[in-house]
Amino acid sequence: MTATQNPIVTEFRDGELMPVPLKADAIVLQGTFALVDATGFAISSSTAIAGTQKCLGVWDNSADNTDGEDADRIACVRRNKQFLFANLATDAVTQADIGATVYVADNQTVAKSSDTDARPVAGKFMGFDTQYPEYVWVEIQ
Known part of the structure; x- marks a missing residue:
């Protein structure tokens, strides 16, 4: 895309709540750390902690993707x-x-x-x- 020469409207969100897709078979629990692995998908709240994971915030709701594939379920992370x-x-x-x-x-x-x-x-x-x-x-x- 080339640089604009005209004013534009850029969509935004406040970033306080962020939807994150769950990894296959993941279960996340409200109020616990919201962690993703190297694939960028949310891992189960019971997964062993590893330094390669990233903490995005805290789960705002519980979600269960037990029988799902990657990204079949989404949960919201509260941050900021x-x-x-x-x-x-x-x-x-x-x-x-x-x-x-x-x-x-x-x-x-x-x-x-x-x-x-x-x-x-x-x-x-x-x-x-x-x-x-x-x-x-x-x-x-």
Whole structure:
């Protein structure tokens, strides 16, 4: 396509909710990390965590593609927010880590380290919850 010389209307969306196609046989659970693998399809919330996965946000709804092929089902990912997750006790973030990158330890827990690149990036640590100090706020964009 060549560059335009005239004003145009460019469609947009706010990016807070993003539809993502599920991998064949994947089941995703509302409120857990929304992860995709190298193919770009959403993987099951119970899939083992790997550093090659990408965290897009948090599932806004559960979806089941158990008997489907890739992209037969779509679920929505909520992003551009701060989400409350458990802090992994054996690799916990501390107050000194405020603003630092944190990593997915399981489908509802973050860790301070990447475990030598074995964990995908979750987002940025934005503080502890005042009511539940074992939980942390993570900003996912």
